[in-house]
Amino acid sequence: MSDTSQPRLALTDLSKTYDGSTPVLDGISLTVGAGEFFSIVGPSGAGKTTLLRCLTGLMRPTDGQVTLDGIPLSEPSPKMSLVFQEYTRSLMPWASIGKNVALPLRARGVPRAERTSRVAKVLAEVGLSGVEAKYPWQLSGGMQQRVAIARALVTEPEVLVMDEPFASVDAQTRMDLEDLTRRLQQDHRMTIVLVTHDIDEAVYLSDQIAVLSKNPARLVEVVDVPLGAERDQIHTREMSTFADLRGRILRTIRDVQTQPV
Amino acid sequence: MSLRSRVALGLVVPVAIVVSYALWSANAASPYFPPLDVILTRFRELWLFDLVSSDVLPSLKNLGLGLLLAVIAGIPCGAILGRIRWMGEMFGPLLDFWRSVPPIMLIPPLVLILGIEDSAKVTIIAVGSFFPVCVATADGMRQADPTLVDAARAMRLGPLKTMVDIYLRAGSPAILGGIQIGLQAAFVLMVASEMLAAYRGIGYLTMQAQVTFDSVTMWAGTLLLALLGFTANAVFVAIRNRVLSWHTGMRVSRASS
Numbered sequence: 324m325s326d327t328s329q330p331r332l333a334l335t336d337l338s339k340t341y342d343g344s345t346p347v348l349d350g351i352s353l354t355v356g357a358g359e360f361f362s363i364v365g366p367s368g369a370g371k372t373t374l375l376r377c378l379t380g381l382m383r384p385t386d387g388q389v390t391l392d393g394i395p396l397s398e399p400s401p402k403m404s405l406v407f408q409e410y411t412r413s414l415m416p417w418a419s420i421g422k423n424v425a426l427p428l429r430a431r432g433v434p435r436a437e438r439t440s441r442v443a444k445v446l447a448e449v450g451l452s453g454v455e456a457k458y459p460w461q462l463s464g465g466m467q468q469r470v471a472i473a474r475a476l477v478t479e480p481e482v483l484v485m486d487e488p489f490a491s492v493d494a495q496t497r498m499d500l501e502d503l504t505r506r507l508q509q510d511h512r513m514t515i516v517l518v519t520h521d522i523d524e525a526v527y528l529s530d531q532i533a534v535l536s537k538n539p540a541r542l543v544e545v546v547d548v549p550l551g552a553e554r555d556q557i558h559t560r561e562m563s564t565f566a567d568l569r570g571r572i573l574r575t576i577r578d579v580q581t582q583p584v
Numbered sequence: 585m586s587l588r589s590r591v592a593l594g595l596v597v598p599v600a601i602v603v604s605y606a607l608w609s610a611n612a613a614s615p616y617f618p619p620l621d622v623i624l625t626r627f628r629e630l631w632l633f634d635l636v637s638s639d640v641l642p643s644l645k646n647l648g649l650g651l652l653l654a655v656i657a658g659i660p661c662g663a664i665l666g667r668i669r670w671m672g673e674m675f676g677p678l679l680d681f682w683r684s685v686p687p688i689m690l691i692p693p694l695v696l697i698l699g700i701e702d703s704a705k706v707t708i709i710a711v712g713s714f715f716p717v718c719v720a721t722a723d724g725m726r727q728a729d730p731t732l733v734d735a736a737r738a739m740r741l742g743p744l745k746t747m748v749d750i751y752l753r754a755g756s757p758a759i760l761g762g763i764q765i766g767l768q769a770a771f772v773l774m775v776a777s778e779m780l781a782a783y784r785g786i787g788y789l790t791m792q793a794q795v796t797f798d799s800v801t802m803w804a805g806t807l808l809l810a811l812l813g814f815t816a817n818a819v820f821v822a823i824r825n826r827v828l829s830w831h832t833g834m835r836v837s838r839a840s841s
Contacts, residue, residue, distance in 0.1 A: 381734055398740075405738040411838075412731040417753045417830040426749070427739035458830055460837040478739070 329393055330354035331514045332378065332482060336387035339373050347373045348384070349539040355516060355531075357481075360508055362517045362525035364572065365535030366580045371518045374540065375486050378516065379405055391482065400482075401431070404475035408487035410467040414459040414474075420446070421455030424474045431478070445473045448510075449503060465496035469503070476507065482514045489524065498556050501528055505554055522576070526550075526568045527559060534572055536579035543575055618800045627804040635789070643774055643785045644812070646702055650709025651770045655763055658714045662721020662759075663747060672722065679719050687712035687769045688776045695781045705777050712773045713766035720762020724755020757831050760824045767820055771813050786812075 332355040339348040347370040355361040365371055376382035378389050380399040389396040391403065404427070407413040414423050424445060425438045433441070446452055449469040459467050468488060475483055485504070489497045505528055508515050519525050525532050526548060534543045548568060550559055559565055585593075606620040631640070665672045665679075690712050698704035728751050736746045752759070778787025790805030792798075825832070 376734075379738060381737060399738045401740060403738070405735065407731050407735065409731055412729045413735045415732065415750070415753065416834045417756070418749075426736075426741065429749075430736075430739050430741040430745060458833060460830075460834040 331357040331359075331392060332516065333390045334378060334387065335390070337374070337377060337384045337389065338386040339370070339377055339382070340385045346385075346539040348377070349541050350387070351535075351540065351542050352387075353533050353542060353545060355482075355514055357514055358512050360505070360515045360517070360528055360530045362519060362529040362532045363535065364519060364522055364525045364532055364576070365540060366537045366576055367520055369535045369537035370540040371520075371535065372486060374535075375484060375516075375518050379403060379484050401478070402481040404478060404480035404483050406468075406471050406475050406483065406485040406488045408490050410464065410471045410491065411459070413471055414467060416458065416460055418458075419455060420451075420457050420459065420462070420470050423459065423470060424455075424477055427474060427478045441477055442473075445477045446470075448476065448507065449473045463496075465492045465500060468492060468500060472500075472504070472507070476511070479511070480513065482516065483508070484516045484518075486518050487520065488517070490519075490521070497524075502554075502556065504528065509552065522569055522572050523560070526565055526572070527554060527556075532568075532572060534575050534579075543579055546572060615797070616799055618803065622800055623803045623807065626800045627807055630789075630801065630804055631808050639784050639786055639789060640808075640812075642702060643705075643778065643787070646705040647709060647770050647774045647816075650706045650773075651713050651763075651767060653706070653710040654713035654717050654766055654770070657710075658717025658762070658766070659721050659752070659759065661714075662718040662723075662762075663725060663751065665718065666722035666725025666755075667747075667751065679715065679722070682715045683719065687715075687773055690773070691777050691780055695777070700781045700783065705774065705782075708777050709770045709773045713770040716765035716769060717759070717762045720758050720765070721752075721755065724758035724762075725751055726755075727758060728754035757828055760827065764817070764820055764824065767816060768813075771816065775809055 334351055334353050337348055337351045338346060340346040351374065363371060363374065373382070377384045378396075380389070380396045380403075383397070391400050415426070418426075421439070421442055424442045428438045428441060442455065443452070446454060449472055451466060451469050451473065454462065454466075454470075459470060462470065468491075472488075488504075489500050492500065501524060504515070504517075507513070515528075517525065517528060527550075529548050532546045532548060534546065535541065536543050546568060550562065550564060602620070605617075609617050609619045610621075612619075665675050690708055694704060694708045694711070698707055732750060732754070733746070736750050741749065774785075775787040778785035779791040782788040786805055786808055790802055790809070793801035793805060
């Protein structure tokens with residue numbers, strides 16, 4: 324297995340400039356340890372999505388590199404799965420839930436019988452047993468995002484990357500999905516990279532938080548979140564450490580936003 | 585509105601036209617507009633089912649085969665033109681040119697080159713209905729959501745599976761629309777090629793009746809063509825609605841949420 328001292332995911336001096344415009348990402352370096360819940364926050368328009376596309380291998384950075392378990396990443400890795408914000412757009416409306424969740428397994432040539440049993444197992448894990456025959460548009464938004472999470476988990480990834488995954492659901496569903504994600508991370512000992520604009524969510528879920536500036540996005544600071552392994556929507560959010568961290572990060576973001584460009 | 589009342593409302597105008605024609609033509613004594621019962625009698629004599637195996641089924645076989653070839657060739661060609669940018673740019677003007685030209689223009693040159701056998705008819709139908717299928721498939725390639733395409737890339741779905749499972753499925757409403765236009769073009773070409781160059785077929789017999797002033801046979805043939813065209817389209821729409829039930833369901837669920 325991988326050396327514990329070696330980070331699971333490392334970004335080295337990552338920069339991205341689209342043709343002929345100002346840079347979007349400028350020299351971002353950070354490391355994510357195995358099994359860590361790592362969030363990336365920043366003001367809106369900070370290029371979080373560009374960063375995410377680069378670190379998943381969907382986009383080539385202009386400079387710098389991403390390594391996964393020490394190996395440079397130039398295309399999406401089978402060890403990594405993605406959950407997008409827009410479940411209505413990332414799921415296939417023409418395919419049943421069963422087929423949607425099985426798609427990554429089909430991509431790997433897993434035989435049908437094994438696909439069926441793995442899909443049933445992962446749907447049960449996200450609390451959606453028996454919905455295989457339904458279509459995505461027959462489910463609520465929160466349930467569709469659970470399907471998207473199940474699809475990401477079905478390949479048993481080492482790293483789960485989530486792009487604003489709870490931004491399109493209501494507050495109660497959001498809390499349920501946050502706790503589900505945290506529980507899945509503990510159960511599977513996964514590394515999770517969460518991109519979000521919601522500071523509360525980042526503090527509640529993460530072990531570490533990277534704060535970005537904008538125009539271009541630079542790494543401002545990486546904040547440790549010493550809230551322990553067990554988190555609770557009420558108690559954790561009442562802790563003074565939670566309030567302190569939340570205030571500190573919000574202040575940092577406000578400061579970088581009011582800086583003259 | 586319930587299906588029943590929609591069907592009933594939809595029948596009002598056709599029934600009114602048929603009834604008015606029957607009442608008017610019964611005593612009109614016009615050489616161009618024979619009485620409806622005379623047309624129906626001739627229809628029964630000719631088409632139920634004396635000439636079906638000699639003049640109807642071969643025509644329909646040409647239609648089916650030609651359209652099938654058009655679909656088999658049109659979908660991959662459209663997929664290539666829609667996905668490979670320089671191919672799209674290179675062949676785009678040709679497709680635009682084709683769009684503005686009536687498909688029956690194909691008949692004289694192809695008859696000259698290929699003759700009037702069934703294989704020539706199949707070719708005419710295939711070429712004429714290829715273009716709508718190809719154009720619609722190329723357009724359909726743009727219907728795949730970029731987020732879903734990213735998701736497919738992230739799960740390392742291969743190019744062929746991405747084409748079949750993502751692009752062609754996302755484009756299926758457009759592609760089926762193109763096949764429907766192709767079906768209509770195929771029907772026009774089937775009839776017109778028989779009218780212009782054939783020794784059998786519904787179009788041929790109907791045209792022969794017209795040039796020999798046999799208006800009853802002409803109307804009987806026209807009626808058969810109308811019924812066949814209508815039925816072919818209705819069958820197609822039923823199949824399409826089944827294949828695209830997800831699309832309808834999705835739109836209904838989005839509209840209500």
